[in-house]
Amino acid sequence: MVLVFSHSGFSDTDANGITLKNLLSAIDKEQKAQFYCDTATPDFTAAQQYFRVTDVQMLKAFFFRKSKHIFTAQQEQKKAAPVRKISGSLKKRKYNFFLKWLRERLWCISPWGHRALRSWITSLAPDAIVYMVGESHFMDKLVLKTCKRTKKPLILYHAEAYRIIDLNTRRGLDRAYYRKSQKLYARLNDLARLIIYQSEPLQVGYEAKYPHKAQTMLAYNPAQRLQIPYQPNHPLCITYFGNLGVGRHESLIETANILQKLDPELKIDVYGKALAQIEDALRACEGIRFHGFLEQEQLREIIAASDILLHVESFSPEIMPKLRFAFSTKIAQCLASGRCFLSYAPETAASSQYLRSVGAPIACDARQLEVLLSQMIADEALRKKSVEKCLRIAEKNHDLERTAVCVREAILRLG
Missing domain, CATH: 3.40.50.11010 (Rossmann fold)
Known part of the structure:
Protein backbone atom coordinates (compact mmCIF):
# COMPACT_ATOMS: atom_id res chain seq x y z
CA MET A 1 0.00 0.00 0.00
CA ALA A 223 1.62 11.58 -21.40
CA GLN A 224 -0.30 9.08 -23.47
CA ARG A 225 0.07 9.24 -27.24
CA LEU A 226 -3.02 10.53 -29.03
CA GLN A 227 -4.20 7.75 -31.34
CA ILE A 228 -6.57 9.82 -33.50
CA PRO A 229 -5.22 10.19 -37.09
CA TYR A 230 -4.39 13.72 -38.23
CA GLN A 231 -6.72 15.41 -40.73
CA PRO A 232 -5.44 18.76 -42.13
CA ASN A 233 -7.70 21.81 -41.93
CA HIS A 234 -8.08 24.82 -44.20
CA PRO A 235 -7.54 27.37 -42.88
CA LEU A 236 -5.18 25.85 -40.33
CA CYS A 237 -6.53 25.29 -36.81
CA ILE A 238 -4.07 26.74 -34.28
CA THR A 239 -4.80 25.93 -30.62
CA TYR A 240 -3.65 27.00 -27.18
CA PHE A 241 -4.96 25.25 -24.07
CA GLY A 242 -4.08 25.47 -20.40
CA ASN A 243 -3.07 28.07 -17.83
CA LEU A 244 -3.76 31.69 -18.81
CA GLY A 245 -2.16 33.26 -15.74
CA VAL A 246 1.38 34.53 -15.06
CA GLY A 247 1.35 36.81 -18.10
CA ARG A 248 0.78 34.11 -20.70
CA HIS A 249 -2.15 35.97 -22.25
CA GLU A 250 0.21 38.78 -23.30
CA SER A 251 2.39 36.34 -25.25
CA LEU A 252 -0.73 34.82 -26.81
CA ILE A 253 -1.93 38.23 -27.99
CA GLU A 254 1.53 38.96 -29.42
CA THR A 255 1.48 35.61 -31.27
CA ALA A 256 -2.04 36.26 -32.58
CA ASN A 257 -1.01 39.67 -33.93
CA ILE A 258 1.92 38.10 -35.80
CA LEU A 259 -0.42 35.44 -37.22
CA GLN A 260 -2.82 38.11 -38.45
CA LYS A 261 0.07 39.86 -40.14
CA LEU A 262 1.06 36.62 -41.91
CA ASP A 263 -2.48 35.58 -42.82
CA PRO A 264 -5.64 37.47 -41.69
CA GLU A 265 -7.62 34.22 -41.93
CA LEU A 266 -5.63 32.60 -39.13
CA LYS A 267 -6.72 32.86 -35.50
CA ILE A 268 -5.72 31.15 -32.26
CA ASP A 269 -8.43 29.12 -30.52
CA VAL A 270 -7.81 29.53 -26.79
CA TYR A 271 -9.14 27.13 -24.13
CA GLY A 272 -8.73 27.64 -20.39
CA LYS A 273 -9.90 29.48 -17.29
CA ALA A 274 -9.12 33.18 -17.11
CA LEU A 275 -9.73 36.10 -14.78
CA ALA A 276 -12.30 38.57 -16.12
CA GLN A 277 -9.73 41.19 -17.15
CA ILE A 278 -7.60 38.58 -18.97
CA GLU A 279 -10.66 37.17 -20.72
CA ASP A 280 -11.63 40.68 -21.84
CA ALA A 281 -8.14 41.26 -23.25
CA LEU A 282 -8.22 37.95 -25.14
CA ARG A 283 -11.70 38.59 -26.56
CA ALA A 284 -10.62 42.06 -27.69
CA CYS A 285 -7.81 40.59 -29.79
CA GLU A 286 -8.80 40.19 -33.45
CA GLY A 287 -6.62 37.09 -33.85
CA ILE A 288 -8.02 35.13 -30.88
CA ARG A 289 -11.19 33.11 -30.35
CA PHE A 290 -11.63 32.54 -26.61
CA HIS A 291 -13.68 29.44 -25.73
CA GLY A 292 -13.20 29.06 -21.97
CA PHE A 293 -12.52 25.90 -19.98
CA LEU A 294 -13.08 22.38 -21.33
CA GLU A 295 -13.08 19.02 -19.57
CA GLN A 296 -10.27 16.64 -20.50
CA GLU A 297 -12.34 14.47 -22.86
CA GLN A 298 -13.59 17.47 -24.83
CA LEU A 299 -10.09 18.92 -24.87
CA ARG A 300 -8.73 15.69 -26.35
CA GLU A 301 -11.12 16.13 -29.29
CA ILE A 302 -10.00 19.74 -29.76
CA ILE A 303 -6.33 18.69 -29.77
CA ALA A 304 -7.09 15.97 -32.31
CA ALA A 305 -8.78 18.51 -34.61
CA SER A 306 -5.83 20.95 -34.45
CA ASP A 307 -3.01 21.52 -36.93
CA ILE A 308 -0.64 23.43 -34.65
CA LEU A 309 -0.48 23.46 -30.83
CA LEU A 310 1.06 26.43 -29.03
CA HIS A 311 2.78 26.80 -25.69
CA VAL A 312 3.69 30.28 -24.43
CA GLU A 313 5.32 31.88 -21.41
CA SER A 314 5.55 35.50 -20.30
CA PHE A 315 8.41 37.80 -21.31
CA SER A 316 7.65 40.21 -18.45
CA PRO A 317 10.86 41.16 -16.53
CA GLU A 318 9.00 40.47 -13.25
CA ILE A 319 7.90 36.98 -14.30
CA MET A 320 10.87 35.72 -16.32
CA PRO A 321 13.09 34.93 -13.28
CA LYS A 322 10.32 32.63 -11.97
CA LEU A 323 10.47 30.56 -15.17
CA ARG A 324 13.96 29.27 -14.41
CA PHE A 325 12.45 26.08 -12.96
CA ALA A 326 9.00 26.25 -14.60
CA PHE A 327 8.12 23.22 -16.69
CA SER A 328 4.52 23.19 -17.91
CA THR A 329 2.69 19.88 -17.51
CA LYS A 330 1.09 20.28 -20.94
CA ILE A 331 4.38 20.14 -22.87
CA ALA A 332 4.41 16.34 -22.72
CA GLN A 333 0.78 16.26 -23.88
CA CYS A 334 1.62 18.45 -26.87
CA LEU A 335 4.70 16.41 -27.81
CA ALA A 336 2.68 13.18 -27.70
CA SER A 337 -0.31 14.58 -29.60
CA GLY A 338 0.85 13.81 -33.13
CA ARG A 339 0.23 17.45 -34.02
CA CYS A 340 2.70 20.19 -34.93
CA PHE A 341 3.96 21.93 -31.78
CA LEU A 342 5.58 25.34 -31.26
CA SER A 343 6.75 26.95 -28.02
CA TYR A 344 7.21 30.71 -27.58
CA ALA A 345 9.05 31.37 -24.32
CA PRO A 346 12.15 33.11 -22.93
CA GLU A 347 15.49 31.40 -23.52
CA THR A 348 16.06 31.16 -19.76
CA ALA A 349 12.84 29.24 -19.04
CA ALA A 350 13.36 25.60 -18.02
CA SER A 351 10.92 24.47 -20.71
CA SER A 352 12.87 26.37 -23.39
CA GLN A 353 16.17 24.85 -22.35
CA TYR A 354 14.67 21.38 -22.40
CA LEU A 355 12.91 21.77 -25.76
CA ARG A 356 16.02 23.23 -27.35
CA SER A 357 18.17 20.37 -25.99
CA VAL A 358 15.91 17.75 -27.60
CA GLY A 359 15.47 19.64 -30.87
CA ALA A 360 11.81 20.63 -30.56
CA PRO A 361 10.57 23.83 -32.31
CA ILE A 362 10.98 26.87 -30.07
CA ALA A 363 10.99 30.64 -30.55
CA CYS A 364 12.64 32.84 -27.92
CA ASP A 365 11.89 36.25 -29.44
CA ALA A 366 9.31 37.84 -31.76
CA ARG A 367 11.56 37.61 -34.82
CA GLN A 368 12.12 33.85 -34.38
CA LEU A 369 8.40 33.42 -33.74
CA GLU A 370 7.42 35.13 -36.99
CA VAL A 371 9.93 33.09 -39.00
CA LEU A 372 8.84 29.75 -37.51
CA LEU A 373 5.12 30.52 -37.84
CA SER A 374 5.61 31.58 -41.45
CA GLN A 375 7.44 28.34 -42.24
CA MET A 376 4.94 26.11 -40.44
CA ILE A 377 1.95 27.78 -42.09
CA ALA A 378 3.39 27.51 -45.60
CA ASP A 379 5.09 24.10 -45.50
CA GLU A 380 3.01 20.99 -44.77
CA ALA A 381 6.10 18.77 -45.13
CA LEU A 382 7.84 20.80 -42.42
CA ARG A 383 4.84 20.34 -40.12
CA LYS A 384 4.93 16.57 -40.68
CA LYS A 385 8.66 16.46 -39.98
CA SER A 386 8.09 18.43 -36.78
CA VAL A 387 5.37 15.98 -35.69
CA GLU A 388 7.68 13.00 -36.23
CA LYS A 389 10.42 14.68 -34.19
CA CYS A 390 8.05 15.52 -31.33
CA LEU A 391 6.68 11.97 -31.23
CA ARG A 392 10.21 10.58 -30.94
CA ILE A 393 10.89 12.96 -28.04
CA ALA A 394 7.63 11.92 -26.36
CA GLU A 395 8.41 8.23 -26.79
CA LYS A 396 11.89 8.62 -25.35
CA ASN A 397 11.22 10.95 -22.40
CA HIS A 398 7.47 11.11 -21.75
Missing part, protein backbone atom coordinates in the same frame (compact mmCIF):
# COMPACT_ATOMS: atom_id res chain seq x y z
CA VAL A 2 1.34 3.42 -1.05
CA LEU A 3 0.05 6.43 0.91
CA VAL A 4 0.20 9.71 -1.02
CA PHE A 5 0.21 13.19 0.54
CA SER A 6 -0.46 16.19 -1.71
CA HIS A 7 -2.51 19.36 -1.89
CA SER A 8 -4.25 18.26 -5.11
CA GLY A 9 -6.15 15.01 -5.40
CA PHE A 10 -5.62 12.57 -8.26
CA SER A 11 -7.42 14.14 -11.21
CA ASP A 12 -8.06 14.28 -14.94
CA THR A 13 -8.44 18.08 -14.91
CA ASP A 14 -6.06 19.68 -12.37
CA ALA A 15 -2.46 19.87 -13.67
CA ASN A 16 -0.81 18.58 -10.49
CA GLY A 17 -3.52 15.95 -10.05
CA ILE A 18 -2.98 14.72 -13.62
CA THR A 19 0.79 14.56 -13.15
CA LEU A 20 0.55 12.59 -9.90
CA LYS A 21 -2.10 10.23 -11.30
CA ASN A 22 0.02 9.46 -14.37
CA LEU A 23 3.24 9.11 -12.40
CA LEU A 24 1.76 6.45 -10.08
CA SER A 25 -0.54 4.81 -12.64
CA ALA A 26 1.46 1.54 -12.73
CA ILE A 27 0.57 0.92 -9.07
CA ASP A 28 -2.80 -0.82 -8.72
CA LYS A 29 -5.53 1.52 -7.51
CA GLU A 30 -6.30 -0.96 -4.71
CA GLN A 31 -2.74 -0.37 -3.47
CA LYS A 32 -2.97 3.43 -3.31
CA ALA A 33 -4.55 5.81 -0.80
CA GLN A 34 -4.38 9.59 -0.68
CA PHE A 35 -4.61 12.45 1.80
CA TYR A 36 -5.34 15.75 0.06
CA CYS A 37 -6.67 19.24 0.78
CA ASP A 38 -8.42 20.62 -2.31
CA THR A 39 -12.15 20.56 -3.05
CA ALA A 40 -12.17 18.05 -5.93
CA THR A 41 -14.18 14.87 -5.47
CA PRO A 42 -12.15 11.65 -5.07
CA ASP A 43 -11.06 9.95 -8.30
CA PHE A 44 -11.69 6.24 -7.78
CA THR A 45 -10.07 5.33 -11.08
CA ALA A 46 -6.74 6.29 -9.48
CA ALA A 47 -7.08 5.08 -5.88
CA GLN A 48 -9.65 3.28 -3.74
CA GLN A 49 -9.29 5.16 -0.45
CA TYR A 50 -9.12 8.88 0.33
CA PHE A 51 -8.94 11.21 3.31
CA ARG A 52 -9.89 14.75 2.24
CA VAL A 53 -9.90 17.92 4.34
CA THR A 54 -10.51 21.31 2.74
CA ASP A 55 -9.76 24.80 4.05
CA VAL A 56 -13.46 25.43 4.66
CA GLN A 57 -13.85 22.15 6.58
CA MET A 58 -10.79 23.02 8.67
CA LEU A 59 -12.35 26.38 9.59
CA LYS A 60 -15.79 24.88 10.28
CA ALA A 61 -14.21 22.47 12.78
CA PHE A 62 -13.53 25.43 15.13
CA PHE A 63 -17.32 25.76 15.45
CA PHE A 64 -17.81 22.01 16.06
CA ARG A 65 -19.18 21.49 12.55
CA LYS A 66 -18.37 17.95 11.45
CA SER A 67 -17.46 17.05 7.87
CA LYS A 68 -17.02 13.79 6.02
CA HIS A 69 -13.36 13.09 5.34
CA ILE A 70 -13.00 9.37 4.52
CA PHE A 71 -14.08 8.14 1.09
CA THR A 72 -13.80 4.60 -0.26
CA ALA A 73 -14.79 3.08 -3.60
CA GLN A 74 -16.80 0.41 -1.77
CA GLN A 75 -19.05 3.13 -0.37
CA GLU A 76 -19.61 4.42 -3.92
CA GLN A 77 -18.81 8.01 -3.09
CA LYS A 78 -18.31 8.90 -6.74
CA LYS A 79 -21.38 11.13 -6.56
CA ALA A 80 -20.31 12.85 -3.37
CA ALA A 81 -21.56 16.41 -3.19
CA PRO A 82 -18.88 19.02 -3.91
CA VAL A 83 -17.69 20.95 -0.87
CA ARG A 84 -17.58 24.70 -0.40
CA LYS A 85 -14.55 26.54 -1.71
CA ILE A 86 -12.58 29.35 -0.12
CA SER A 87 -13.74 32.81 -1.21
CA GLY A 88 -12.19 34.05 -4.44
CA SER A 89 -11.20 37.28 -2.70
CA LEU A 90 -9.05 35.29 -0.27
CA LYS A 91 -7.53 33.23 -3.07
CA LYS A 92 -6.37 36.45 -4.72
CA ARG A 93 -4.42 37.12 -1.53
CA LYS A 94 -2.52 33.82 -1.60
CA TYR A 95 0.77 35.74 -1.76
CA ASN A 96 -0.11 37.69 1.40
CA PHE A 97 2.34 36.08 3.81
CA PHE A 98 0.44 37.09 6.94
CA LEU A 99 -2.49 35.04 5.63
CA LYS A 100 -0.10 32.20 4.74
CA TRP A 101 1.24 32.10 8.29
CA LEU A 102 -2.28 32.32 9.71
CA ARG A 103 -3.53 29.48 7.49
CA GLU A 104 -0.66 27.21 8.50
CA ARG A 105 -1.26 27.91 12.18
CA LEU A 106 -5.00 27.27 11.87
CA TRP A 107 -4.38 23.94 10.13
CA CYS A 108 -2.19 22.85 13.05
CA ILE A 109 -4.63 23.77 15.83
CA SER A 110 -8.02 23.14 14.19
CA PRO A 111 -9.82 20.02 15.50
CA TRP A 112 -10.58 18.88 11.94
CA GLY A 113 -9.86 15.21 12.61
CA HIS A 114 -6.22 14.54 13.50
CA ARG A 115 -7.17 11.44 15.50
CA ALA A 116 -9.37 10.10 12.70
CA LEU A 117 -6.51 10.53 10.24
CA ARG A 118 -4.11 8.63 12.52
CA SER A 119 -6.61 5.77 12.80
CA TRP A 120 -7.13 5.76 9.03
CA ILE A 121 -3.39 5.58 8.38
CA THR A 122 -3.00 2.79 10.95
CA SER A 123 -5.75 0.78 9.24
CA LEU A 124 -4.07 1.24 5.86
CA ALA A 125 -0.70 -0.03 7.13
CA PRO A 126 1.17 1.68 4.26
CA ASP A 127 4.40 0.21 2.89
CA ALA A 128 5.65 3.53 1.49
CA ILE A 129 4.81 7.23 1.72
CA VAL A 130 4.87 9.52 -1.33
CA TYR A 131 4.84 13.29 -0.79
CA MET A 132 4.31 15.75 -3.64
CA VAL A 133 6.22 18.65 -2.10
CA GLY A 134 4.27 21.91 -2.06
CA GLU A 135 4.75 24.94 0.18
CA SER A 136 2.57 23.98 3.17
CA HIS A 137 4.30 23.81 6.56
CA PHE A 138 1.32 21.89 7.94
CA MET A 139 1.64 19.19 5.27
CA ASP A 140 5.41 18.96 5.89
CA LYS A 141 4.81 18.36 9.60
CA LEU A 142 2.07 15.83 8.89
CA VAL A 143 4.36 13.83 6.60
CA LEU A 144 7.20 13.97 9.13
CA LYS A 145 4.90 12.70 11.91
CA THR A 146 3.55 9.93 9.68
CA CYS A 147 7.07 8.78 8.78
CA LYS A 148 8.04 8.75 12.45
CA ARG A 149 4.99 6.66 13.40
CA THR A 150 5.03 4.20 10.52
CA LYS A 151 8.82 3.88 10.00
CA LYS A 152 8.12 3.45 6.28
CA PRO A 153 10.28 4.77 3.40
CA LEU A 154 9.59 8.32 2.23
CA ILE A 155 9.53 9.25 -1.46
CA LEU A 156 9.60 12.96 -2.34
CA TYR A 157 8.31 14.23 -5.69
CA HIS A 158 9.28 17.71 -6.92
CA ALA A 159 7.35 19.57 -9.61
CA GLU A 160 8.02 23.09 -8.26
CA ALA A 161 10.93 25.12 -6.89
CA TYR A 162 9.22 26.12 -3.63
CA ARG A 163 12.14 25.05 -1.40
CA ILE A 164 15.01 26.54 -3.41
CA ILE A 165 13.77 30.13 -3.50
CA ASP A 166 16.62 32.61 -2.97
CA LEU A 167 15.98 34.13 0.47
CA ASN A 168 18.07 37.18 -0.45
CA THR A 169 15.28 38.24 -2.83
CA ARG A 170 12.67 38.14 -0.04
CA ARG A 171 11.84 40.47 2.83
CA GLY A 172 9.82 40.45 6.05
CA LEU A 173 7.18 37.74 6.54
CA ASP A 174 7.84 36.48 3.02
CA ARG A 175 11.48 35.76 3.91
CA ALA A 176 10.55 34.26 7.29
CA TYR A 177 7.98 31.97 5.67
CA TYR A 178 10.41 30.56 3.14
CA ARG A 179 13.21 30.23 5.71
CA LYS A 180 10.85 28.06 7.78
CA SER A 181 9.92 26.13 4.61
CA GLN A 182 13.58 25.37 3.91
CA LYS A 183 14.22 24.19 7.48
CA LEU A 184 11.26 21.82 7.32
CA TYR A 185 12.31 20.56 3.91
CA ALA A 186 15.84 19.85 5.18
CA ARG A 187 14.28 17.38 7.65
CA LEU A 188 12.25 15.74 4.88
CA ASN A 189 15.34 15.58 2.70
CA ASP A 190 17.27 13.77 5.45
CA LEU A 191 14.47 11.19 5.82
CA ALA A 192 13.86 10.55 2.12
CA ARG A 193 14.88 7.24 0.56
CA LEU A 194 13.98 8.27 -2.99
CA ILE A 195 13.64 11.75 -4.54
CA ILE A 196 11.92 12.14 -7.91
CA TYR A 197 12.36 15.32 -9.95
CA GLN A 198 10.13 16.55 -12.77
CA SER A 199 12.95 18.27 -14.66
CA GLU A 200 16.74 18.49 -14.74
CA PRO A 201 16.93 22.16 -13.59
CA LEU A 202 14.90 21.24 -10.50
CA GLN A 203 17.21 18.32 -9.75
CA VAL A 204 20.32 20.48 -10.12
CA GLY A 205 18.81 23.26 -7.99
CA TYR A 206 17.67 21.01 -5.13
CA GLU A 207 20.81 18.88 -5.02
CA ALA A 208 23.01 21.98 -4.88
CA LYS A 209 21.10 23.30 -1.85
CA TYR A 210 20.23 20.03 -0.10
CA PRO A 211 22.90 17.30 -0.29
CA HIS A 212 21.38 13.89 0.44
CA LYS A 213 22.02 10.16 0.49
CA ALA A 214 18.71 9.22 -1.11
CA GLN A 215 18.34 7.57 -4.48
CA THR A 216 17.29 10.03 -7.19
CA MET A 217 15.21 9.73 -10.32
CA LEU A 218 14.40 12.11 -13.17
CA ALA A 219 10.82 11.56 -14.35
CA TYR A 220 9.57 14.05 -16.94
CA ASN A 221 5.81 14.57 -17.08
CA PRO A 222 4.38 11.48 -18.78
CA ASP A 399 6.05 7.65 -22.39
CA LEU A 400 3.36 7.20 -19.75
CA GLU A 401 3.60 3.44 -19.27
CA ARG A 402 7.40 3.31 -19.21
CA THR A 403 7.70 6.24 -16.78
CA ALA A 404 5.03 4.86 -14.45
CA VAL A 405 6.63 1.39 -14.40
CA CYS A 406 10.05 2.90 -13.62
CA VAL A 407 8.55 4.84 -10.70
CA ARG A 408 6.73 1.75 -9.40
CA GLU A 409 9.88 -0.40 -9.60
CA ALA A 410 11.96 2.29 -7.86
CA ILE A 411 9.44 2.40 -4.99
CA LEU A 412 9.29 -1.41 -4.72
CA ARG A 413 13.08 -1.65 -4.49
CA LEU A 414 12.96 0.39 -1.28
CA GLY A 415 11.51 -2.67 0.42
